[in-house]
Amino acid sequence: xxxxxxxxxxxxxxxxxxxxxxxxxxxxxxxxxxxxxxxxxxxxxxxxxxxxxxxxxxxxxxxxxxxxxxxxxxxxxxxxxxxxxxxxxxxxxxxxxxxxxxxxxxxxxxxx
Amino acid sequence: xxxxxxxxxxxxxxxxxxxxxxxxxxxxxxxxxxxxxxxxxxxxxxxxxxxxxxxxxxxxxxxxxxxxxxxxxxxxxxxxxxxxxxxxxxxxxxxxxxxxxxxxxxxxxxxxxxxxx
Numbered sequence: 560x561x562x563x564x565x566x567x568x569x570x571x572x573x574x575x576x577x578x579x580x581x582x583x584x585x586x587x588x589x590x591x592x593x594x595x596x597x598x599x600x601x602x603x604x605x606x607x608x609x610x611x612x613x614x615x616x617x618x619x620x621x622x623x624x625x626x627x628x629x630x631x632x633x634x635x636x637x638x639x640x641x642x643x644x645x646x647x648x649x650x651x652x653x654x655x656x657x658x659x660x661x662x663x664x665x666x667x668x669x670x671x
Numbered sequence: 672x673x674x675x676x677x678x679x680x681x682x683x684x685x686x687x688x689x690x691x692x693x694x695x696x697x698x699x700x701x702x703x704x705x706x707x708x709x710x711x712x713x714x715x716x717x718x719x720x721x722x723x724x725x726x727x728x729x730x731x732x733x734x735x736x737x738x739x740x741x742x743x744x745x746x747x748x749x750x751x752x753x754x755x756x757x758x759x760x761x762x763x764x765x766x767x768x769x770x771x772x773x774x775x776x777x778x779x780x781x782x783x784x785x786x787x788x
Contacts, residue, residue: 593776600782602779602781604779605777645782650714653705656721658704658729659716661706661713663712663713
C-alpha cells in the first residue's frame, strides 16, 4: 500500500530565505507526483505536476524534483515571502485512474 | 467565477440525518473525485467517476454514496450521518488522463466543512 510522508510537519522561516520541503513515498511505481498549496478556508491549488518520466518542474520561484528510485520529491521555494505561508501537500498518482494518495502536509510560516 | 464549486460551504447536522453535498464544474472535465480531509490524516479518496456511467469506490466509501447527474455535476450523499463523518470534504476534477502532461492535474473546489453532532 502506497504511503506518502511529509517532513517536517511545520516550518517557520524568515522572509527571504530559500527553503526545501520534503515528500517521500514507499512505492516507486507512480504515475505522477503533484504539489498543492492549501490556504485556510480554501481548497487546494495545484502548484506543479511531475510526470514519472520527468526529474523536475519549475514555475516561478518554485522548483519540484522527483527521484523515483529513492521514493523522494522536494519542493524548493526561492526567496520566500509572507504570502507563501500555507500548507503544502504532495500527492502521488498511481496509474491511469489518476487516483491521488496524499501526504499530511507541511505547514509553512514565513515571518516578515 | 470559480471553475469548481461546492455547496454548501458549511453544514451542521445531527446524527442520523441524510445529507447531500454538491459539486459543479465548468472545466469540461470528464473525471470527478470526492475526498475528505481530517486533521493528521491528509486527504483520502471516497469515490471517483470517469463519466456519468462510470462510478468507482475509493479508499473510504463506506457510509457514502454518489450520483453523477451530468458531466458537470457530482453529488456526495451521507445516507445516515454519524459524528465520525465530521470532516472537510473536497471535490476535484481532472481531464481524461492516459496522456503525458498536465492533463493529469486535479483541480479542487473550495471544500465543504461538515459537522455531525
